[in-house]
Amino acid sequence: MPSSLTLYTVAEIRQIEYAAFATYPSYTLMQRAGTATADYARQLLANHDDSASILVLVGPGNNGGDALEAASQLAHSGWNVAIHFSCDPARLPADAQQALSRMHGSPAHVIHDALNTQNDWALVIDGLFGIGLTRPIAGDIASLIQHINTLRCPVLALDVPSGLDADTGTIVGSNAIQVDGKATAIRATHTITFIGNKAGLHTCDGRDYAGQVHVSNLGLAADLYPSSSSQLNHVALFSNALHFRRHNSHKGSYGDVSVLGGAHGMVGAAILAARTAAKSGAGRVFIAGIDEALNYDSAQPELMCRLAADFDFNSATIVAGPGLGTSRNAHDFLLKALAAHMPLVLDADALNLIAVESSLQQKLLSRKVIDLLTPHPLEAARLLGITISQVQADRLAAARTIAKKFNAVAIIKGSGSVIAAPDGATVINTTGNPALATAGSGDVLSGLCGALLAQNWPAWEAALAAVWLHGKAADNLVANGTGPIGLTASELIPEIRAVLNQLVSRQHSPR
DSSP, X not given: OOXXXXXXXXXXXXXXXXXXXXXXOTTHHHHXXXXXXXXXXXXXXXXXXXXXXXEEEEOSSHHHXXXXXXXXXXXXXXXXXXXXXXXXXXXXXXXXXXXXXXXHTSSOEEOSOSSSSOSOOSEEEEESOOTTOOXXXXXXXHHHHXXXXXXXXXXXXXXXXXXXXXXXXXXXXXXXXXXXGSOOOOOOSEEEEESSEEGGGTSTTHHHHSXXXXXXXXXXXXXXXXOOSEEEOOGGGTGGGOOOOOSSOOGGGGOEEEEEEOOTTOHHHHXXXXXXXXXXXXXXXXXXXXXXXXXXXXXXXXXXXXXXXXXXXXXXXXXXXXXXXXXXXXXXXXXXXXXXXXXXXXXXXXXXXXXXXXXXXXXXXXXXXXXXXXXXXXXXXXXXXXXXXXXXXXXXXXHHHHHHHHTEEEXXXXXXXXXXXXXXXXXXXXXXXXXXXXXXXXXXXXXXXHHHHHTTOOHHHHHHHHHHHHHHHHHHHHHTTOOSTTOOHHHHHHHHHHHHHHHHHHHXXXX
């Protein structure tokens, strides 16, 4: 059976549904979806007695039918269930009509004004719109959603929070002006998604609107599922590259990293990347300054500081970009880095330079190894010649395009960072939080990527591990009271080291 970590597009879910409709009797899927919803709702209501009130919002499609089936089951269990229709019940599709009939035979009751009734709901169930929504939500339903988003109670979305694009994680119609100038979607605390997991629940706006995601496959047969090229990041995807360190080893066993950057006024970026590389296991780390060489880093004196003009770029894994700038000097040193035969991480201004010069792009494409690119959305937009909003409108597609265009592993950073391979495989990262929205966080990530590559990790596994570790370090710090507000990039570095060592100790032991 496909894992809940496997991600499916809306088109693939529709394909599975059509096959299931041909396999199972009518109403089977809706009844199973309603049962799964009712069971999950009971878990969320575990601390309430059965006199607590539940508000069920019903929309015009089969998502509304799922909500009605759940409502009737919860009402038969003794809960006080109120149903609000945002549609004409008489125009519900066939299966939803059966759910409507079952609801009428239950103790559930209908309310006509969900805006001006009680506000002490124990739970709201969102069955307004599912994965088929293509138009922005407007009018009375938009006002209702805005009201629901002000309530201080759990909100359980069915399949996808109403208004959220299940493929991209954007709010449907986010380029249009909606209520109070905002695009409209349910901000759920929990989502139960049916048949298979969806990418949009985990990237872009998804993590803000979907809350905790629970996957119910509705008991469908495994042979109904097509293969998928997308999944959520997890340790098993890169655990084969985690190696326990032998006693009989030395600094040369773990590779060298050179950080190319540190232009005047931006030396801190190079230092952050270099410190991370050192504390993530690289045997030796150099800072190759393009304008001037530091005397030394007083907080990390193990770092070796050189002038880029004097550095042999064929001697170390290269992290190019932190504090590099876009001067002619920066361009010429980047050209040398691209001509080297070592693994390469491209970040920040290295990406900006490549975006505007075709000769650098050709040099990148001529390299014999798979490199690692780590753009944030603006840098990704520059690489693709589009706008930030176009990148964010479909982060998976943007990552795939960059990976294919430059024959590299691409990481588009952000909420639910997307990692893509040249063959189209994509992974959405599950760790991290708003603490990472701070200057220097990307430099830390690039240094971590470089350290793993220097230790002979394949580019794909290095990217997956680096993004996961980076986010996990932030999660641990926030859980222990550091952040998210005010956490600084340098605070991530020792926590990354701790998490990496914990992973290695769990995965391997010396023989």
